[in-house]
Amino acid sequence: MDPIYNPQAIEPKWQKRWADLKLFETEADPARKKYYVLEMLPYPSGDIHMGHVRNYSIGDALARYMWMKGFNILHPIGWDAFGLPAENAAIKSQRHPSEFTFSYIDRMRAQLQRLGVSYDWRREIASCVPEYYRWNQWFFLKMYERGLAYRKKSRVNWCPKCETVLANEQVVNGCCWRHEDTPVVERDLEQWFLRITAYANQLLDDMKEMVRWPERVVTMQQNWIGRSQGAFVDFTVADLWKPLRIFTTRIDTIYGCTAVFLAPDHPLVDDLLANSKEPTRLRDEIERIKASSVRARVDVNLAKVGANTGFMARNPFNGEQVPIWLANFVLMEYGTGAVMAVPAHDNRDFEFCTEYHLPIKNVIVPVGTPPDQEASETLHATEEYGRLVASGPYTGLKSEEAIARMTRDAETRGFGKGTIQFRIKDWGISRQRYWGTPIPMIYCDTDGIVPVPESDLPVLLPPNVKLTGTGHSPLADVPEFVTTKCPKCGKPARRETDTMDTFVDSSWYFYRYTDPKISTAPINKDVVKYWFPVDQYIGGIEHAILHLIYMRFFTKFMRDIGLVDFSEPVARLFTQGMVIKDGAKMSKSKGNVVDPTKMFDKYGADTTRLYVLFAAPPEKDLDWNDAGVEGASRFLGRVYRLVAKHAENLKGVKAEALAQGGGNSLTPEERRLLRKAHQTLRHITEDMEERWHFNTDISNAMELVNELTELDAAVEAGKIRPAAHKTALEFLVITLSLFAPHVADELWEALGHSQPLLKVSWPAFDAELAAEDEIEYPVQINGKLRARIQVPAGAGEEEIRTRAQAEEKVIQHLNGLQVKKIIVVPGKLVSIVAK
RNA sequence: GCGAAAGUGGCGGAAUUGGCAGACGCGCCAGACUUAGGAUCUGGUCCCGCAAGGGGUGGGGGUUCGAGUCCCCCCUUUCGCACCA
Numbered sequence: 001m002d003p004i005y006n007p008q009a010i011e012p013k014w015q016k017r018w019a020d021l022k023l024f025e026t027e028a029d030p031a032r033k034k035y036y037v038l039e040m041l042p043y044p045s046g047d048i049h050m051g052h053v054r055n056y057s058i059g060d061a062l063a064r065y066m067w068m069k070g071f072n073i074l075h076p077i078g079w080d081a082f083g084l085p086a087e088n089a090a091i092k093s094q095r096h097p098s099e100f101t102f103s104y105i106d107r108m109r110a111q112l113q114r115l116g117v118s119y120d121w122r123r124e125i126a127s128c129v130p131e132y133y134r135w136n137q138w139f140f141l142k143m144y145e146r147g148l149a150y151r152k153k154s155r156v157n158w159c160p161k162c163e164t165v166l167a168n169e170q171v172v173n174g175c176c177w178r179h180e181d182t183p184v185v186e187r188d189l190e191q192w193f194l195r196i197t198a199y200a201n202q203l204l205d206d207m208k209e210m211v212r213w214p215e216r217v218v219t220m221q222q223n224w225i226g227r228s229q230g231a232f233v234d235f236t237v238a239d240l241w242k243p244l245r246i247f248t249t250r251i252d253t254i255y256g257c258t259a260v261f262l263a264p265d266h267p268l269v270d271d272l273l274a275n276s277k278e279p280t281r282l283r284d285e286i287e288r289i290k291a292s293s294v295r296a297r298v299d300v301n302l303a304k305v306g307a308n309t310g311f312m313a314r315n316p317f318n319g320e321q322v323p324i325w326l327a328n329f330v331l332m333e334y335g336t337g338a339v340m341a342v343p344a345h346d347n348r349d350f351e352f353c354t355e356y357h358l359p360i361k362n363v364i365v366p367v368g369t370p371p372d373q374e375a376s377e378t379l380h381a382t383e384e385y386g387r388l389v390a391s392g393p394y395t396g397l398k399s400e401e402a403i404a405r406m407t408r409d410a411e412t413r414g415f416g417k418g419t420i421q422f423r424i425k426d427w428g429i430s431r432q433r434y435w436g437t438p439i440p441m442i443y444c445d446t447d448g449i450v451p452v453p454e455s456d457l458p459v460l461l462p463p464n465v466k467l468t469g470t471g472h473s474p475l476a477d478v479p480e481f482v483t484t485k486c487p488k489c490g491k492p493a494r495r496e497t498d499t500m501d502t503f504v505d506s507s508w509y510f511y512r513y514t515d516p517k518i519s520t521a522p523i524n525k526d527v528v529k530y531w532f533p534v535d536q537y538i539g540g541i542e543h544a545i546l547h548l549i550y551m552r553f554f555t556k557f558m559r560d561i562g563l564v565d566f567s568e569p570v571a572r573l574f575t576q577g578m579v580i581k582d583g584a585k586m587s588k589s590k591g592n593v594v595d596p597t598k599m600f601d602k603y604g605a606d607t608t609r610l611y612v613l614f615a616a617p618p619e620k621d622l623d624w625n626d627a628g629v630e631g632a633s634r635f636l637g638r639v640y641r642l643v644a645k646h647a648e649n650l651k652g653v654k655a656e657a658l659a660q661g662g663g664n665s666l667t668p669e670e671r672r673l674l675r676k677a678h679q680t681l682r683h684i685t686e687d688m689e690e691r692w693h694f695n696t697d698i699s700n701a702m703e704l705v706n707e708l709t710e711l712d713a714a715v716e717a718g719k720i721r722p723a724a725h726k727t728a729l730e731f732l733v734i735t736l737s738l739f740a741p742h743v744a745d746e747l748w749e750a751l752g753h754s755q756p757l758l759k760v761s762w763p764a765f766d767a768e769l770a771a772e773d774e775i776e777y778p779v780q781i782n783g784k785l786r787a788r789i790q791v792p793a794g795a796g797e798e799e800i801r802t803r804a805q806a807e808e809k810v811i812q813h814l815n816g817l818q819v820k821k822i823i824v825v826p827g828k829l830v831s832i833v834a835k
Numbered sequence: 836g837c838g839a840a841a842g843u844g845g846c847g848g849a850a851u852u853g854g855c856a857g858a859c860g861c862g863c864c865a866g867a868c869u870u871a872g873g874a875u876c877u878g879g880u881c882c883c884g885c886a887a888g889g890g891g892u893g894g895g896g897g898u899u900c901g902a903g904u905c906c907c908c909c910c911u912u913u914c915g916c917a918c919c920a
Binding site: 173215216219220223224226228230246247248249250261302304328329330331333334335338339340341342346347348349351421422423541544545614615616617620621622623625627628630631632634635637638641686687690691693695696698699700701702703706709776777778780782783785788820821822823825827828829831832833 | 836838839840841846847848849850851854855858859860861862873874875876900901913914915916917918919920
């Protein structure tokens with residue numbers, strides 16, 4: 001073997017060997033236990049970045065471990081290939097987005113293959129091919145059949161840079177998720193929506209199955225879905241005899257209601273205007289409030305602004321009339337767009353009512369409050385539950401009781417009902433762009449909206465299209481696409497020209513991997529049954545409430561149409577940290593990008609992977625440091641030389657012979673080396689099962705290398721026999737194969753093996769060999785470390801105590817003191833309390 | 836404002852259940868080999884102190900024989916949500 005570590009020769013050699021052996025190709029096999037490792041599929045942007053390297057290195061370490069543990073592994077990769085960047089590049093260069101996309105895929109595939117990840121490349125998918133996206137259309141039609149896809153005109157988020165609509169999930173701090181400094185503007189557009197709200201309750205309830213998901217992600221999804229239980233109550237607009245429905249979660253405070261607040265765009269506002277005695281003033285006020293309303297907000301701490309409409313509303317519980325105000329903080333999109341103002345028990349209402357000198361009426365007191373203190377002055381809102389006062393027949397009830405009873409009474413008396421409101425909205429999927437899945441719908445003057453028949457799928461994206469990026473659907477400019485026949489009446493009709501949000505593509509792609517070529521259905525049910533659920537999904541936290549909620553929604557829908565028989569697709573989720581350099585996320589605009597391929601050229605893929613896993617635990621952000629890569633490179637060089645030096649001699653040696661000897665016949669040096677080897681194996685085995693602190697796994701491997709280096713003289717002196725030496729070296733190579741697989745296979749071969757490491761079973765560590773035979777006990781006196789004693793591992797507490805007291809330094813420090821207590825913690829330390 | 840996570844040497848980080856703080860690596864210092872070193876190897880490296888010893892995990896308090904770890908208060912950073920009635 002080459003005496004010098006040369007990754008540029010080793011890595012291509014093994015990548016070719018693995019491919020020739022079809023090492024990573026797997027099939028469903030009901031006789032074997034399966035394990036599905038999934039990493040989030042990349043967008044083909046042109047080049048892989050360090051985030052990809054990190055993601056796939058984590059996944060590969062796990063996949064290779066599970067492989068060696070004997071599982072049948074599904075480990076696929078594909079391309080999230082539709083989307084705006086390719087379209088924007090196409091506009092600039094007047095070429096077709098598919099040119100960019102496919103050439104980028106080729107380039108990134110080559111880069112990924114250099115990384116040497118254990119993918120079954122036969123299963124590669126790209127979402128931009130008709131064989132894939134026709135099933136997006138199929139899912140859409142199935143949803144349409146069931147009333148889960150629908151079209152409506154609504155106010156939508158529009159990104160002026162993307163020139164398209166965004167889903168709520170794609171709006172971040174009022175700005176576009178892809179353009180963080182571009183505020184989203186509102187437009188009223190006819191849009192297609194997927195009724196994710198129909199699954200809101202299930203999306204919440206099924207979280208009980210997501211026990212192996214990061215709590216953070218579960219919480220974020222809970223907040224996003226935002227379920228809240230409350231009641232509608234119908235007030236009446238006094239002069240108009242019109243009902244005005246409000247939503248509240250605190251019906252128990254309704255006797256403290258001193259006003260009703262309307263969103264400025266509430267439908268009743270037009271009525272009020274028409275009947276107002278001072279319409280001019282009111283119209284001005286409305287404009288003013290709209291301008292400062294929550295929806296148009298740029299500032300985070302928006303001041304409360306409002307205006308009195310001059311109208312009154314009647315509270316159905318007590319018949320009181322309260323003024324109707326417009327308020328800038330009331331959202332039309334949530335509840336009913338109208339709220340009752342209870343300034344004594346809601347902070348926002350309090351702030352508003354104080355500002356506009358509206359009365360404040362206290363109706364809740366803490367449960368133990370004596371009667372004479374009930375009428376204390378209100379200086380701030382108290383939002384806690386308590387006991388009702390001044391609340392007619394409900395006075396004296398506790399909040400919980402009152403909520404139940406008042407909701408029931410509102411129902412029986414016909415002016416309200418209990419309800420559950422969600423914060424999550426339906427998923428707007430129409431995009432006014434070209435490079436996406438055409439929405440398979442047809443508009444006919446006679447028959448209205450008509451779905452494309454399933455047999456006519458796919459609706460193909462026309463290849464010849466002029467891309468201008470001017471904010472209307474490019475497909476509308478392609479007459480041969482737009483013009484079609486109505487499937488019902490056969491008369492000329494027009495096709496829908498919007499395309500789907502690309503998050504539709506990624507909502508079910510991981511099912512497709514199990515049988516990527518099937519042409520009769522989106523998925524092969526039987527194969528899905530074998531491979532699912534995904535055992536481990538790995539990706540960035542940024543998808544916590546985008547992709548990761550959409551894919552759950554899709555799975556529930558797939559279950560309801562009989563494609564799958566479970567409700568949650570992913571058993572365990574891992575969210576990796578970002579890759580940071582110089583205190584900021586790597587990005588072209590900041591100029592702090594480290595190009596992985598440059599690292600491959602300079603150090604090799606193994607070193608790059610090893611460094612990325614070593615520099616930080618995988619869930620934390622990773623601070624990139626060029627000097628650290630040098631360290632990883634040096635380490636692999638050291639390992640290589642260590643094995644290369646002895647490989648020739650050890651080739652024919654059998655490793656197992658000594659390891660099974662129970663330790664008795666070993667020389668002290670052998671004992672020491674094998675102890676370290678088994679300790680390392682123990683640490684890494686246990687860590688792979690649960691913790692995944694690859695950084696400490698690698699540091700353990702480094703310690704083993706240090707031990708091997710220190711004991712090298714003993715090897716040469718014959719104090720360590722070849723079998724023991726080889727065992728230690730093999731453990732090192734096996735554990736390294738999870739993180740640096742190419743060099744590991746090279747060394748494994750040099751040690752005389754013909755099968756690659758993936759075919760080797762993960763060895764079991766020997767707890768006896770890993771155990772220390774002497775333990776060093778620190779001895780503390782009054783909490784201060786005073787001495788260390790060596791005690792045989794089997795020693796009892798009494799012996800440890802005696803030895804500690806006999807220690808010279810201990811005697812010195814106890815001089816003149818009286819021992820009160822001696823605490824012996826077996827395996828840990830001795831603590832002496834003295835006065 | 837609400838919620839979550841975090842704060843440990845010059846740097847990345849380790850300490851899995853309350854038990855020797857700083858593993859491992861980077862950097863730095865010294866030495867060896869060398870024509871040379873940005874290769875390789877060896878030793879050193881939390882702070883104060885010659886030493887004995889003392890101090891030390893954002894700050895302050897507490898529980899405990901013993902606290903980076905548990906409890907209370909405060910500060911800082913990052914992330915998520917942000918008028919959701």
